[in-house]
Amino acid sequence: MNAAASRELLLNAFEMNTVGHLAHGLWRHPRDQSRRHNDIAYWQQLARTLEAGLFDGLFLADVTGVYDVYGGSEDAALRHAIQLPVHDPVPLIPAMAAVTKHLGFGVTVNLSHEQPHLFARRMSTLDHLSGGRLGWNIVTGFLESAARAAGAPRQAGHDDRYARGEDFMDAVYQLWEASWDDDAVRADVARGVYADPARVRRIRHEGPWYRVDALHLTEPSPQRTPVLYQAGASARGIDFAVRHAECIFLPNQGLAATAALVARLRAQLAAAGRAPQSVRILTSIEVIVAPTDVEAHEKVEDYARYAQPEAALAQFAAATGIDFSRYGPDEPIRAGRGEGIRSAHDAVAAGNDGEAWTVRRLLDGMRLGARFTPIVGSPARVADELLRWADTAGVDGFNLVRTVAPECFEDFARLVVPELQARGRFKRHYTEGTLREKLFGTGQACLPATHVGAAWRPSSAPSA
Amino acid sequence: MNAAASRELLLNAFEMNTVGHLAHGLWRHPRDQSRRHNDIAYWQQLARTLEAGLFDGLFLADVTGVYDVYGGSEDAALRHAIQLPVHDPVPLIPAMAAVTKHLGFGVTVNLSHEQPHLFARRMSTLDHLSGGRLGWNIVTGFLESAARAAGAPRQAGHDDRYARGEDFMDAVYQLWEASWDDDAVRADVARGVYADPARVRRIRHEGPWYRVDALHLTEPSPQRTPVLYQAGASARGIDFAVRHAECIFLPNQGLAATAALVARLRAQLAAAGRAPQSVRILTSIEVIVAPTDVEAHEKVEDYARYAQPEAALAQFAAATGIDFSRYGPDEPIRAGRGEGIRSAHDAVAAGNDGEAWTVRRLLDGMRLGARFTPIVGSPARVADELLRWADTAGVDGFNLVRTVAPECFEDFARLVVPELQARGRFKRHYTEGTLREKLFGTGQACLPATHVGAAWRPSSAPSA
Numbered sequence: 001m002n003a004a005a006s007r008e009l010l011l012n013a014f015e016m017n018t019v020g021h022l023a024h025g026l027w028r029h030p031r032d033q034s035r036r037h038n039d040i041a042y043w044q045q046l047a048r049t050l051e052a053g054l055f056d057g058l059f060l061a062d063v064t065g066v067y068d069v070y071g072g073s074e075d076a077a078l079r080h081a082i083q084l085p086v087h088d089p090v091p092l093i094p095a096m097a098a099v100t101k102h103l104g105f106g107v108t109v110n111l112s113h114e115q116p117h118l119f120a121r122r123m124s125t126l127d128h129l130s131g132g133r134l135g136w137n138i139v140t141g142f143l144e145s146a147a148r149a150a151g152a153p154r155q156a157g158h159d160d161r162y163a164r165g166e167d168f169m170d171a172v173y174q175l176w177e178a179s180w181d182d183d184a185v186r187a188d189v190a191r192g193v194y195a196d197p198a199r200v201r202r203i204r205h206e207g208p209w210y211r212v213d214a215l216h217l218t219e220p221s222p223q224r225t226p227v228l229y230q231a232g233a234s235a236r237g238i239d240f241a242v243r244h245a246e247c248i249f250l251p252n253q254g255l256a257a258t259a260a261l262v263a264r265l266r267a268q269l270a271a272a273g274r275a276p277q278s279v280r281i282l283t284s285i286e287v288i289v290a291p292t293d294v295e296a297h298e299k300v301e302d303y304a305r306y307a308q309p310e311a312a313l314a315q316f317a318a319a320t321g322i323d324f325s326r327y328g329p330d331e332p333i334r335a336g337r338g339e340g341i342r343s344a345h346d347a348v349a350a351g352n353d354g355e356a357w358t359v360r361r362l363l364d365g366m367r368l369g370a371r372f373t374p375i376v377g378s379p380a381r382v383a384d385e386l387l388r389w390a391d392t393a394g395v396d397g398f399n400l401v402r403t404v405a406p407e408c409f410e411d412f413a414r415l416v417v418p419e420l421q422a423r424g425r426f427k428r429h430y431t432e433g434t435l436r437e438k439l440f441g442t443g444q445a446c447l448p449a450t451h452v453g454a455a456w457r458p459s460s461a462p463s464a
Numbered sequence: 465m466n467a468a469a470s471r472e473l474l475l476n477a478f479e480m481n482t483v484g485h486l487a488h489g490l491w492r493h494p495r496d497q498s499r500r501h502n503d504i505a506y507w508q509q510l511a512r513t514l515e516a517g518l519f520d521g522l523f524l525a526d527v528t529g530v531y532d533v534y535g536g537s538e539d540a541a542l543r544h545a546i547q548l549p550v551h552d553p554v555p556l557i558p559a560m561a562a563v564t565k566h567l568g569f570g571v572t573v574n575l576s577h578e579q580p581h582l583f584a585r586r587m588s589t590l591d592h593l594s595g596g597r598l599g600w601n602i603v604t605g606f607l608e609s610a611a612r613a614a615g616a617p618r619q620a621g622h623d624d625r626y627a628r629g630e631d632f633m634d635a636v637y638q639l640w641e642a643s644w645d646d647d648a649v650r651a652d653v654a655r656g657v658y659a660d661p662a663r664v665r666r667i668r669h670e671g672p673w674y675r676v677d678a679l680h681l682t683e684p685s686p687q688r689t690p691v692l693y694q695a696g697a698s699a700r701g702i703d704f705a706v707r708h709a710e711c712i713f714l715p716n717q718g719l720a721a722t723a724a725l726v727a728r729l730r731a732q733l734a735a736a737g738r739a740p741q742s743v744r745i746l747t748s749i750e751v752i753v754a755p756t757d758v759e760a761h762e763k764v765e766d767y768a769r770y771a772q773p774e775a776a777l778a779q780f781a782a783a784t785g786i787d788f789s790r791y792g793p794d795e796p797i798r799a800g801r802g803e804g805i806r807s808a809h810d811a812v813a814a815g816n817d818g819e820a821w822t823v824r825r826l827l828d829g830m831r832l833g834a835r836f837t838p839i840v841g842s843p844a845r846v847a848d849e850l851l852r853w854a855d856t857a858g859v860d861g862f863n864l865v866r867t868v869a870p871e872c873f874e875d876f877a878r879l880v881v882p883e884l885q886a887r888g889r890f891k892r893h894y895t896e897g898t899l900r901e902k903l904f905g906t907g908q909a910c911l912p913a914t915h916v917g918a919a920w921r922p923s924s925a926p927s928a
Contacts, residue, residue: 009694017589019658020658025656027658028656035651038592038593038685038792040558040561040593041562041592064581064582064681066679066681067680073661074661074664074666075661076677078658078659078660078661079656079657079658079659079660079661080656080657080658080663081658081659084659084679084681084685085659085681086681086682087585087588087589087592087682088582088585088586088589088680090554090586090591091554091555091557091558091586091589091590092558092593093555093559093595094555094556094558094559095558097504097559098504098505098508098559098562098563099562112580114617115577115580115614117528117614118528118552118613118614119614121551121552122552122554122555125481125551125552125555126500126552126555128767129502129503129504129555129556129559130553147677148677148680149581149676149677149799150579150581150582150676151579151580151581151674151675151676151677154647171493187499189492191543192489192492192543192545192772193543194483194491194542194543194545195542195543195545195548196482196542196543196551197538197539197542197543200542202538210615212614213612213613213615214530214609214612215530215531215538217528217530217547217548217549217550217551218549218550219549221502237732245637251773263620273529289608299879308656326915339594341606354897366667395590406917407638415613418747428826438504
């Protein structure tokens, strides 16, 4: 059906430095270890599990505000650990990189709260320490509470945030791509020269939002610019992704809606002069797998006993801007059809619901503590479904949602990966090289010359 | 001579995520491994070495600008790797914490470029992941190049920076100390309650520089506020240290000047109502040790063959604001006596020189690539000197300067530590507990109630 059909699937574990990520209440399951998120050993063991299972990467979500729409306060978020507490994801990476060799790390950082010069240094440092395994999920943020936390009276407008994002990207591209030449570091012991000043240049960026007048403080890292992820699904967000993203992550919105969005993204990539298949598109997916279908459904029942659908509803309230606590169980929720929808992803999802929302219907769809329809079954059934998704919707792979952790990742590695391998749709070993080379091929350690970020390279832009 | 005289010495390794820290040129020594600063395994091995040697901590310096006074450009800094490249120190901590249990981590972060809410989260995350072993060296920065890198036309005035620092501290103290009660996290599986909303409160800070209206995003870490280091030696810097610091770090300025400064600090602490001995004062020190005095001096000669005194001069130019490249070798450097001295530390040092500087005299004092007079000799001689420093100057311990790494730390651990132990002046094992407990005693995991940061606790300030 499309060029992705015969490809090996890409696979990330979808995680967050928090107790409750997306499947709420499952921290209460006796085998769940999410409460160990402050324990380095937990993350290191997870990283080893993922690498043994040949996962391409660990995708770390983040949010810098709190969900405070439901009931008009953050009480529900605190009570149910709905991405609160939420700890910094960045410090997890060096600890996990130290015990792995191939696993990639895609980390979400909201650029709205970063200073380009020091952010670029932090990312370069991580790329160095991980041996070129860093990806950055570019986020501009949507939570009012995050804006207030940062001292702003309110969140910037949606389009303004993306315009600021463009300015930020221009600044960091220059730091990563243009400040140090490949041969700048000589480390010449005899002559006593570490770096050749003629091969290092100061970046002078004067944008509408950001000014930088500085050298990049780090020598070139294996990938220079980290692999760029983006997850916007609004019109402006798609423009941004089409311009910058090497991987696009789509929160799951059902097969049909995903297929339509993927087709639209590929078309817009082509219209922008980028090869449509050159960008990897992944969607989040929830999988409950067991040796047999029966056991898998038993596992769902077991998990469901600990899930908290009301917590999923509170998170969905923040995503849509609708305070569902103000509705009776069967009262039609009309606000959801028009304004008040804040998250671009969920706006798309809302538009695909066949009938009016009610609290009861929403909760019915949240049995596992998340607004997901999981794939449930034996390895063969799960593989069938994943490949149907890949081949029908044209996605290149998946961010596997945490349910009961870490067993959900262990189960997938143990049961589903061999099945996909048997069908020729999953790698049998890692290839060498940086994360970008693993995703796009040997020799592609850095941004391709056709990427917008590469245009800042001195050779591409002699006036820079 | 003072209360510190009979105490066990505190000992940190003084490091930086860079090729050339303070003893310039030694990266060229055949045994030096500083160029491995992008290799996680290097740092993990160093951490193991330090912990085996019972070091209290690893103190990580940082700078976010470049040294560009010498010759009017950053060329000398690049050529000699004078703290350039300089990579982010923070990501080193989780990797090293993962392979150690007791070693503390004091990390330098310039608050001028941080947003309080996310900085507080990052520090809390590190304190969690390290099991309460985090210290923060509070810096406000002095480099023009760092200000330009951050988009400011020029560096803020010295006093303004400290006033802004006070505002920043007020904000982060509230996030660390007042947002989550000790018993806020219930993790009550049966009731399905992770945190009790009644035990978590939003911080509303409106200062002249910073506004925060937010919950702290992390649950209470073992120490809440990291152990606070400060290194200011200007009048305003000392005021700041006397108010906030739990440990004060004094770059080495000779025994007499250090003794005078320590006495002044202790007096000011007393005047401010803090017990003078309650603050740990450390100074940097360079040690070259070998089994015998003769071998130690041979080692100095060996090191000196690789050192680059001209690089030390270029770094000193940035510290003083004097472009030494404009002076002949024997021309008296008069600018150094008055204005143009930018760094408070070096201003003090400059004031203690007996005679006028010349380039030749300065270079003579930089034989090992740094403006240090090293302690050289057998373990007994080194121990004698360290104890003379401690007991004459009243310092509690030392930040041991990197020369040829990691052998300088290995040598110290192998040769000097046992000698100090034999004299009853160095611990024979770590005590349990957080870094603060190790420094100040069991039960003192968090800031003492008398500390200015503790005043923000809800119990101390019911109106908060």
